[in-house]
């Protein structure tokens with residue numbers, strides 16, 4: 001418990017009386033100072049900074065709910081304040097926190113933002129969070145807003161109780177720190193690690209394994225008695241790919257009611273994937289592992305963090321996310337345990353090189369005694385060609401197929417790779433390097449692109465500057481966003497074109513429909529630009545299968561002959577290649593005591609650990625499913 005009285009007394013000593021501080025309360029991982037006149041406290045920002053430093057905790061200012069003006073009136077008031085230079089195109093009032101998200105056009109300078117914020121707080125008692133208005137706005141973000149709005153009372157209660165839990169007195173000094181592998185060690189899929197100190201229990205990632213039907217092999221091993229959902233202090237999700245976040249709502253289905261920590265863009269992206277998983281499973285006649293209601297519960301328990309924001313999440317653990325360069329919002333999770341006695345770095349999936357879409361993964365750690373590193377491309381032969389050459393190969397390949405009258409079908413995951421490919425095509429169009437053919441974009445890609453636009457501050461500076469100039473690289477004029485079946489038929493019927501569609505491993509989605517119609521014609525090409533997990537349809541075709549059984553539109557199985565060209569372009573991966581993995585270890589080598597290799601096929605992990613021992617002289621070890629390691 002905070003000694004509220006003492007703190008308030010201290011604040012009142014310094015704070016102007018007009019601020020009328022009423023109480024101090026926990027709000028999730030932050031300490032909220034409530035005031036009847038919060039603008040005064042904003043003007044004296046140093047007070048808050050001082051208090052935060054003294055307490056070593058995050059301190060935020062809040063207005064008493066009773067002081068906030070009605071959202072409808074606040075809307076009018078905010079627009080009055082913004083005019084004539086700016087306009088609020090969309091507003092979301094978060095009643096649980098007292099913040100208002102303001103989508104503003106044009107986007108003000110930093111100095112103006114500070115001034116506008118102060119005015120808005122003074123007039124309305126709502127705290128503005130400004131966002132750049134870049135249409136089309138995402139439906140999924142709206143879904144998240146809707147859940148937060150409907151469940152605001154529960155959310156408020158949750159934030160207070162979470163604060164009490166995080167700031168509880170530590171009863172057990174953290175002597176032992178251990179990591180248990182629940183999935184994703186010597187395999188790609190179902191990533192899940194349980195990190196425990198004597199005080200705290202945390203899950204890092206909770207994904208599923210694509211291409212596997214049996215639950216004991218597709219789900220993390222939570223069938224074992226040692227995962228107590230009541231005892232869990234938090235679930236940390238590194239990024240929005242189903243093999244890392246796909247089963248988080250499943251925890252809520254079985255009664256978990258604690259926090260989920262993600263970066264800001266990861267929340268809508270993972271919701272998009274989870275809702276799609278439910279839909280696709282039902283469409284295929286299966287039973288989804290959780291319902292939309294479980295996804296909603298997850299949303300109301302999610303805490304979003306920015307990169308670099310150090311956050312206490314239990315009495316002895318601080319969490320910080322850093323850019324992982326893998327997909328939008330992807331994070332390397334850094335756990336700082338018991339005042340830094342031990343620090344664990346989970347790389348998640350990461351790219352230690354820049355891509356068109358994202359900056360390269362962060363590497364400026366000062367403490368990292370234990371590192372858990374992904375090894376997807378761990379074999380010495382897993383070396384990717386230079387990015388520019390790969391991009392040119394893509395354009396040359398497309399041009400040559402369409403010049404011969406063919407169509408190019410590119411299956412892509414909706415999150416990340418799709419936007420990277422779209423941005424490359426958009427640039428080639430602007431540079432007049434790509435044939436003038438229609439490019440059809442189907443599946444969830446466009447919705448995922450909208451989320452990318454909405455969180456453009458997480459993208460590379462190149463892409464950000466395009467967006468700031470009003471260019472939407474995910475919606476070039478040559479792109480046709482497929483919205484109905486007649487557009488889909490047009491893409492199949494008409495002349496040469498490019499079709500970009502989900503799912504990336506051909507496990508479902510509109511790509512199947514296209515493939516069924518295009519596979520027979522030898523002028524066409526099925527072009528892979530992403531990793532194909534073994535067991536998936538994409539992998540079978542890539543490995544040379546010539547006859548494929550697929551359900552027809554009427555649901556009957558029919559045999560499809562693969563006469564089209566099948567080609568894979570290596571090098572677009574959002575994962576680090578062999579050299580980049582070594583370079584990352586080398587960069588932080590002096591900090592590492594324990595290096596564990598996960599998220600890779602066994603042989604790749606073995607060869608990577610040998611290479612690391614030989615060239616970087618770090619004792620790299622594999623982890624196995626259900627293994628527990630004690631860290632020292």
Ligand code: ZN
Pocket residue numbers: 239241244326349
């Ligand atoms: Zn990933």
